[in-house]
Amino acid sequence: MSSEATPAVSIATSAKAAFEASQLIEASERVRALYEIRRELEARKDEILAANKADMDAAQAEVAAGRMSGSLFKRLDLNKGDKWDSMLQGIVDVAELPDPTGKVSYTSELDEKLELYRVSCPIGVLLVIFEARPEVVVNIAALAIKSGNAAILKGGKESAQTAQSISKTIQAALSRTQIPDSYVQTIQTRAEVSSLLALDKYIDLVIPRGSGELVRNIQNNTRIPVMGHADGLCSIYLDESADREKAVRVVVDSKIDYPAACNSVETLIIHESLLNTIWLDVARALLSANVLLLCDGPSLSSLTSTAALGPNLQTHVRAAPPDAYETEHLSLTLSVLTVPSLAAAIRHINAHSSHHTDSLVAESEGAASIFVRGVDSAGAFVNASTRFADGFRYGFGTEVGISTGRIHARGPVGLEGLVTYKYVLRGQGEAGHIVGEFGTGEGKKKFKHQPIQASAVPF
Amino acid sequence: MSSEATPAVSIATSAKAAFEASQLIEASERVRALYEIRRELEARKDEILAANKADMDAAQAEVAAGRMSGSLFKRLDLNKGDKWDSMLQGIVDVAELPDPTGKVSYTSELDEKLELYRVSCPIGVLLVIFEARPEVVVNIAALAIKSGNAAILKGGKESAQTAQSISKTIQAALSRTQIPDSYVQTIQTRAEVSSLLALDKYIDLVIPRGSGELVRNIQNNTRIPVMGHADGLCSIYLDESADREKAVRVVVDSKIDYPAACNSVETLIIHESLLNTIWLDVARALLSANVLLLCDGPSLSSLTSTAALGPNLQTHVRAAPPDAYETEHLSLTLSVLTVPSLAAAIRHINAHSSHHTDSLVAESEGAASIFVRGVDSAGAFVNASTRFADGFRYGFGTEVGISTGRIHARGPVGLEGLVTYKYVLRGQGEAGHIVGEFGTGEGKKKFKHQPIQASAVPF
Numbered sequence: 001m002s003s004e005a006t007p008a009v010s011i012a013t014s015a016k017a018a019f020e021a022s023q024l025i026e027a028s029e030r031v032r033a034l035y036e037i038r039r040e041l042e043a044r045k046d047e048i049l050a051a052n053k054a055d056m057d058a059a060q061a062e063v064a065a066g067r068m069s070g071s072l073f074k075r076l077d078l079n080k081g082d083k084w085d086s087m088l089q090g091i092v093d094v095a096e097l098p099d100p101t102g103k104v105s106y107t108s109e110l111d112e113k114l115e116l117y118r119v120s121c122p123i124g125v126l127l128v129i130f131e132a133r134p135e136v137v138v139n140i141a142a143l144a145i146k147s148g149n150a151a152i153l154k155g156g157k158e159s160a161q162t163a164q165s166i167s168k169t170i171q172a173a174l175s176r177t178q179i180p181d182s183y184v185q186t187i188q189t190r191a192e193v194s195s196l197l198a199l200d201k202y203i204d205l206v207i208p209r210g211s212g213e214l215v216r217n218i219q220n221n222t223r224i225p226v227m228g229h230a231d232g233l234c235s236i237y238l239d240e241s242a243d244r245e246k247a248v249r250v251v252v253d254s255k256i257d258y259p260a261a262c263n264s265v266e267t268l269i270i271h272e273s274l275l276n277t278i279w280l281d282v283a284r285a286l287l288s289a290n291v292l293l294l295c296d297g298p299s300l301s302s303l304t305s306t307a308a309l310g311p312n313l314q315t316h317v318r319a320a321p322p323d324a325y326e327t328e329h330l331s332l333t334l335s336v337l338t339v340p341s342l343a344a345a346i347r348h349i350n351a352h353s354s355h356h357t358d359s360l361v362a363e364s365e366g367a368a369s370i371f372v373r374g375v376d377s378a379g380a381f382v383n384a385s386t387r388f389a390d391g392f393r394y395g396f397g398t399e400v401g402i403s404t405g406r407i408h409a410r411g412p413v414g415l416e417g418l419v420t421y422k423y424v425l426r427g428q429g430e431a432g433h434i435v436g437e438f439g440t441g442e443g444k445k446k447f448k449h450q451p452i453q454a455s456a457v458p459f
Numbered sequence: 460m461s462s463e464a465t466p467a468v469s470i471a472t473s474a475k476a477a478f479e480a481s482q483l484i485e486a487s488e489r490v491r492a493l494y495e496i497r498r499e500l501e502a503r504k505d506e507i508l509a510a511n512k513a514d515m516d517a518a519q520a521e522v523a524a525g526r527m528s529g530s531l532f533k534r535l536d537l538n539k540g541d542k543w544d545s546m547l548q549g550i551v552d553v554a555e556l557p558d559p560t561g562k563v564s565y566t567s568e569l570d571e572k573l574e575l576y577r578v579s580c581p582i583g584v585l586l587v588i589f590e591a592r593p594e595v596v597v598n599i600a601a602l603a604i605k606s607g608n609a610a611i612l613k614g615g616k617e618s619a620q621t622a623q624s625i626s627k628t629i630q631a632a633l634s635r636t637q638i639p640d641s642y643v644q645t646i647q648t649r650a651e652v653s654s655l656l657a658l659d660k661y662i663d664l665v666i667p668r669g670s671g672e673l674v675r676n677i678q679n680n681t682r683i684p685v686m687g688h689a690d691g692l693c694s695i696y697l698d699e700s701a702d703r704e705k706a707v708r709v710v711v712d713s714k715i716d717y718p719a720a721c722n723s724v725e726t727l728i729i730h731e732s733l734l735n736t737i738w739l740d741v742a743r744a745l746l747s748a749n750v751l752l753l754c755d756g757p758s759l760s761s762l763t764s765t766a767a768l769g770p771n772l773q774t775h776v777r778a779a780p781p782d783a784y785e786t787e788h789l790s791l792t793l794s795v796l797t798v799p800s801l802a803a804a805i806r807h808i809n810a811h812s813s814h815h816t817d818s819l820v821a822e823s824e825g826a827a828s829i830f831v832r833g834v835d836s837a838g839a840f841v842n843a844s845t846r847f848a849d850g851f852r853y854g855f856g857t858e859v860g861i862s863t864g865r866i867h868a869r870g871p872v873g874l875e876g877l878v879t880y881k882y883v884l885r886g887q888g889e890a891g892h893i894v895g896e897f898g899t900g901e902g903k904k905k906f907k908h909q910p911i912q913a914s915a916v917p918f
Contacts, residue, residue: 020809023832108854114843116853123865124835204865219682225866246891253893350479359884361891369918372883373482376583383886384573387894394575394882395567395908406582406663406879407684408867420865423853424831425818427842432705432820434712435846449854459828 008195011152011185012202015125018180019150023122025178027099030145033177034095037145038088040173041138041166045084051165052078052134059158068158075133076159087135090398094142097397100415101148107452111438111445113429117457120419122148124204127196129154129218131210134162140207141170141184143400147418152203153186154193164188197222205418209401212328227417229404231354232262233328234386237345237371239362240271244278246383247361248285253385254359256289260330262402263357263389267325267335269345275302275338280309287312291332294320298338325352342367346374353377355404357389357411378404378411424457467654470611470644471661474584477639478609482581484637486558489604492636493554496600497547499632500625504543510624511537511593518617527617534592535618546594549857553601556856559874560607566911570897570904572888576916579878581607583663586655588613588677590669593621599666600629600643602859606877611662612645613652623647656681668860671787686876688863690813691721692787693845696804696830698821699730703737705842706820707744712844713818715748719789721861722816722848726784726794728804734761734797739768746771750791753779757797784811801826805833812836814863816848816870837863837870883916 022030041048059076062068078084106118126149130136137153144151155163167186174181187193196203200223208215208228215230236254238247254265270279275298283303286293287310295303295317303309303317324335325348339345349358357379360371372380379389389412391399396414403409409417427433438445481489500507518535521527537543565577585608589595596612603610614622626645633640646652655662659682667674667687674689695713697706713724729738734757742762745752746769754762754776762768762776783794784807798804808817816838819830831839838848848871850858855873862868868876886892897904 020806020833020835023835024829110847110852110854114847223678225684225864227866243891246886248891249893250891253891253895257893257895347479365918368885370483372881372916372918374479376479376482377881379882379884381884381886384884384892385894388569388573388884388892389882393569393894393897393906395569395906405684407686410879411882420869422831422836423838423848423870425838425840425843425847426827427705427840432702432707432709432712433843433847434708434716435844435852436712436716438852447852447854457831459824459831 006195008192008199011187011192012125012196012199014182015150015152015185016202018183019122019124021180022148022150022183027101027148029178030148031095033145033174033179034091034142036173036176037138037141037170038091040169041088044165044169048162048165048169049079051161052076052159055134055159055161062158072158076162078134078162083135087138090139091142094146094398097146097415100146100419102456104454104456105421107454109448109450109452110425111433111448113427114433115426115452117424117426117452117454118421119424119457120416120421123418123420124149125202126151126205126207126418127154127203127224128152128207129193129210129214130208131156131214134159134166136209137163137166137186138170143398143415143418144184145179147415149418150183151185152196153184154188155186157188160188194221197224200224207401225408227401227403227405227409227413229262229354229356229402231328231404232264232356232402233267233326233352233354234263234265234356234389235267235269235349235353235358236265236386237269237342237349237358237360238271238274238278238282239342239360239364239367240273241364241367242271242274242278242361243363244281247278247282250359250361250383250385251282252285252289254387255286255291255334256332257385257387259332261387263386264330265334265359265386266327266329267337267352269337269339269348270299271342271345272298272338272340275299280306284309286334287316289332290316291334292316292318293334293336294318294324295336296320296338299336328354342370346371350376356402357381357386359384359386378402426458465654467651467658470646470651471584471655471658473641474609474611474644475661477642478581478583480639481607481609481642486560486607488637489607490554492604492633492638493550493601495632495635496597496629497550499628500547500597503624503628507621507624507628508538510620511535514593514618514620521617531617535621537593537621542594546597549598550601553605553857556605556874559605559878561915563913563915564880566913568907568909568911569884570892570907572886573892574885574911576883576885576911576913577880578883578916579875579880582877582879583608584661585610585664585666585877586613586652586662586683587611587666588652588669588673589667590615590673593618593625595668596622596625596645597629602857602874602877603643604638606874608877609642610644611655612643613647614645616647619647653680656683659683666860684867686860686862686864686868686872688721688813688815688861690787690863691723691815691861692726692785692811692813693722693724693815693848694726694728694808694812694817695724695845696728696801696808696817696819697730697733697737697741698801698819698823698826699732700823700826701730701733701737701820702822703740706737706741709818709820709842709844710741711744711748713846714745714750714793715791716844716846718791720846722845723789724793724818724845725786725788726796726811728796728798728807729758730801730804731757731797731799734758739765743768745793746775748791749775750793751775751777752793752795753777753783754795755779755797758795787813801829805830809835815861816840816845818843818845837861885917
């Protein structure tokens with residue numbers, strides 16, 4: 001070990017050691033730690049905001065030099081509006097959520113006095129990589145502590161001083177609890193991330209929160225499981241049974257409510273029977289909301305042959321370029337495609353969407369049934385905006401992220417995405433339990449396999 | 460696409476297409492398909508056994524030339540004992556298991572007439588790689604079909620003709636159902652596997668069943684999630700509160716019941732207070748079962764200073780070599796380590812075991828509680844043989860494999876390891892549902908987040 005004790009190895013092994021030690025600490029102590037963190041953040045508010053000011057000043061120079069966008073700059077500011085107070089309130093919200101660990105999800109009495117329990121437990125060490133917004137440090141630390149996982153956090157370099165100040169605050173708070181200081185660590189450089197991505201012996205899950213490029217780059221460079229989404233290419237299909245008003249409302253909301261979000265719609269698919277009816281109303285509403293439409297042949301010609309679509313018809317309607325249906329616009333731009341059938345729409349969605357969230361507008365229950373079964377995405381919606389795909393809106397109380405993977409957690413992920421389970425087998429009675437006594441021969445025992453009434457492991 | 464339509468791409472895309480088409484087929488049709496496969500296997504029994512004979516003849520030459528082991532050769536034989544009948548019965552057993560798909564695990568009424576359902580569904584396309592035993596083709600095909608996943612299967616080259624004959628049989632049976640023929644495909648070469656491992660767009664999960672080397676090699680060469688275990692290095696700790704008879708029974712059964720299995724014990728950890736008491740009884744029992752003991756200093760000297768341990772004391776007790784505690788012996792060999800405390804035992808297990816299954820022998824409930832919480836393994840057992848770690852023994856009815864990963868499925872994996880879930884959001888009522896109406900401002904709606912009584916999606 002000593003020969004390979006690089007900084008990354010030392011960070012990873014101390015995180016794992018902290019995780020293992022924490023397994024013997026009661027869940028109530030983790031909740032107490034969250035309140036300690038909140039208290040310490042309040043106490044050090046001036047110091048943290050000073051660090052944030054320093055990050056902002058450095059960033060201001062980057063913006064002036066044209067090396068940083070204004071929107072990124074705005075996200076750095078920890079003192080903007082109610083951001084500071086929301087950050088503190090977020091800790092309380094997470095603290096008050098139900099404990100995701102210790103829940104029994106399967107039981108079986110294998111034999112007299114031999115009881116099997118499947119019980120939820122933390123995953124281990126999380127490596128969370130995010131960009132810019134420094135309050136994410138607090139958010140992720142709270143989620144990790146609540147769920148019993150150790151965490152290594154890497155924020156954007158733009159917010160390095162803020163993150164470091166917050167990180168020190170968290171460690172100071174943890175030092176007043178039974179939870180080891182190295183339970184939550186912050187790292188600063190991409191080189192450290194690269195080294196950590198190789199340490200699958202110590203790190204159990206990587207959660208990248210940021211651009212598709214960031215996520216893909218991480219997926220390509222580690223054996224550690226990655227939870228997240230590289231893309232959010234969501235679609236809406238207007239079925240031939242679609243209601244006009246629902247189509248307009250759902251499409252417009254899905255596009256304009258927050259165009260930069262991963263759950264905004266990027267492709268509108270229209271049944272050909274709607275080209276000269278509902279499509280015109282939908283297009284009119286989108287154009288008056290300043291949405292740029294990238295249309296296939298049929299949807300384009302029905303617009304250009306129609307008067308009264310408003311002044312934006314000339315400027316905001318274009319023929320779709322070849323890559324239109326593979327593009328996550330993240331802006332007021334929408335690709336439009338015409339199809340001859342529901343089946344064709346489903347095929348297009350399965351081939352081109354990012355399996356995030358796709359919505360159907362239809363009055364036909366039959367079409368709805370086919371759509372939600374046939375669309376192979378984390379979310380299959382009917383007559384509802386794609387923007388509902390969100391942990392808070394789903395009622396999880398918090399959101400760890402949104403996963404487009406199918407393994408472990410899919411779609412918006414709440415605290416339960418941060419736990420796994422273990423099997424506890426409890427042998428009691430006079431003799432140790434052995435498999436050699438079970439079997440099909442004479443005198444052999446049979447397994448009972450009876451459920452046990454228990455909501456927790458009895459020790 | 461045409462430029463990259465290699466055989467692997469064509470296999471993968473047709474598997475994905477078959478999966479997507481199958482989503483609209485009722486689960487009852489999948490069960491019917493299983494019975495059709497059973498019928499077709501019976502009808503073609505002679506043909507399949509002839510192919511198996513050809514594989515055996517070729518293998519016989521390899522054995523004679525010293526290029527194949529006798530145990531591998533034996534596993535090829537599909538006509539040995541009741542293997543053929545068990546294979547057919549296995550199809551019926553899987554067919555009769557509860558359907559793992561379509562189960563609702565979370566509901567929330569987000570708003571009046573806006574209902575969220577989380578419903579289990581197949582993962583997609585499975586790539587299953589295994590060695591030698593040709594009946595695994597039938598077993599895996601049954602699991603995949605029952606759970607609604609398409610599968611690409613690669614067996615060992617030793618059983619290639621048998622596997623191909625079975626595969627043709629399965630496709631002939633599927634052709635009498637609504638399920639596409641390309642739902643279950645068999646490939647023959649390692650080159651095809653390598654190509655498929657790159658196709659994460661079409662393949663959703665890789666399940667390697669075979670040697671640790673096979674599993675590690677696959678994990679290192681794909682971005683696709685891998686479910687399985689490379690190693691099964693299980694331990695037993697004899698606590699200072701251990702009962703003598705339980706210690707003997709549990710350790711002996713864990714070691715000798717089936718030494719080549721991944722859930723056999725490889726390391727015995729002893730509290731130092733037992734060195735001259737229980738350890739001697741355990742050692743005596745192990746030695747009379749012809750187990751080779753690789754001992755650390757203290758456990759070795761207590762044996763060598765003790766008479767009456769039987770004739771094997773001279774031949775079957777050795778000083779542990781440096782790699783003893785990292786070695787999965789898979790034979791009648793056991794590494795033995797002495798520790799001063801339960802905490803030291805847990806630390807050793809977390810650092811050296813493969814997080815598969817570890818067992819404690821103890822009368823103290825306090826020690827049991829600390830052990831099952833502190834040991835970071837898929838199975839944490841008390842007074843029971845490590846050999847209980849098995850899907851059938853756990854009561855799952857079948858076993859897809861055993862996972863030492865923490866993500867998605869951990870420990871023995873039943874059919875539910877082959878499903879994921881999707882969120883279905885059902886908007887009803889007069890208007891389409893939009894997020895713009897929800898929020899904190901005046902006149903904004905609040906989410907209801909009330910559970911819905913439903914065991915299935917209502918359409």
